[in-house]
Amino acid sequence: MSPVLSLSGVTVRRGRKLLLNNISWQVNDDERWVILGPNGAGKTTLLQIAAARLFPTAGQVQILDEQLGAVDVFELRPRIGLSSNAIANSLPGHETALNAVVTAAYGVTGRWREEYERFDEKRAFSLLNAWGVGTVFDRPFSTLSEGERKRVQIARALMTDPELLLLDEPGAGLDLAGREALVARTSELMADEAAPATVLVTHHLEEIPPGFTHVLLLRDGEVVDAGPISSILTSQSLSSTFDMPLELTERHGRYSAFMKQ
Numbered sequence: 001m002s003p004v005l006s007l008s009g010v011t012v013r014r015g016r017k018l019l020l021n022n023i024s025w026q027v028n029d030d031e032r033w034v035i036l037g038p039n040g041a042g043k044t045t046l047l048q049i050a051a052a053r054l055f056p057t058a059g060q061v062q063i064l065d066e067q068l069g070a071v072d073v074f075e076l077r078p079r080i081g082l083s084s085n086a087i088a089n090s091l092p093g094h095e096t097a098l099n100a101v102v103t104a105a106y107g108v109t110g111r112w113r114e115e116y117e118r119f120d121e122k123r124a125f126s127l128l129n130a131w132g133v134g135t136v137f138d139r140p141f142s143t144l145s146e147g148e149r150k151r152v153q154i155a156r157a158l159m160t161d162p163e164l165l166l167l168d169e170p171g172a173g174l175d176l177a178g179r180e181a182l183v184a185r186t187s188e189l190m191a192d193e194a195a196p197a198t199v200l201v202t203h204h205l206e207e208i209p210p211g212f213t214h215v216l217l218l219r220d221g222e223v224v225d226a227g228p229i230s231s232i233l234t235s236q237s238l239s240s241t242f243d244m245p246l247e248l249t250e251r252h253g254r255y256s257a258f259m260k261q
């Protein structure tokens, strides 16, 4: 077990607003973390830091044994798989699903004049297949359904065989069957010993795939609690995080929560 991500006293300030306040957090290579918290809690900001796409105003960030601020982020980023709305929005809509994935190998979003190795295209295709979207490989990204896009994005995030995988709301906008398929596939990936350390941001407890080991609860840019899901995710900790009396239920490794009646 060794750390892949380590934050110490991390603060992000924009004007007078503190987006993150004095966050200390460590992710080890065999851990799968979920980040939960209300709208505006700072989840995406935290993930952007973990992805080496944002520098903190104060504090230290160590990613894959490199110190943020003292490393060339363009060398570090290919070692981190990121699936987020921001990345999806930067993918040119006319690019095919296959190109949306294969371009990750070159750290770009659109195909230009690069000569892609046959090996890369084969890997991109097999990732599309593994995520159940192999049949849409030649369709423009903009014509894909939300569920197809989300799966293409995850395939893209895995293209460079990352050591750290960051998924920002991968289930947002999916219908029930799409969500369940995504949860099942992610859970399968997490069960693979070779899978990278993973951090998943979600709004819905139903989207936590079985196999996730840890949870970080965030509120107003501060950590409410963090640690193993089995001990940290409770009705009480959720109620404090969301400032509402909530009752947590767990069944076969799946979670949900409702307002206490």
Ligand SMILES: Nc1ncnc2c1ncn2[C@@H]1O[C@H](COP(=O)(O)OP(=O)(O)OP(=O)(O)O)[C@@H](O)[C@H]1O
Residues within 6 Å of the ligand: 014, 017, 019, 037, 038, 039, 040, 041, 042, 043, 044, 045, 046
């Ligand atoms: N450049 C900025 N200047 C000022 N405030 C900002 C800036 N960027 C983000 N914020 C604010 O920081 C807070 C945290 O944003 P962030 O997107 O990290 O939250 P989140 O937990 O991911 O929210 P959501 O669940 O709604 O996606 C929000 O209140 C947001 O409005």
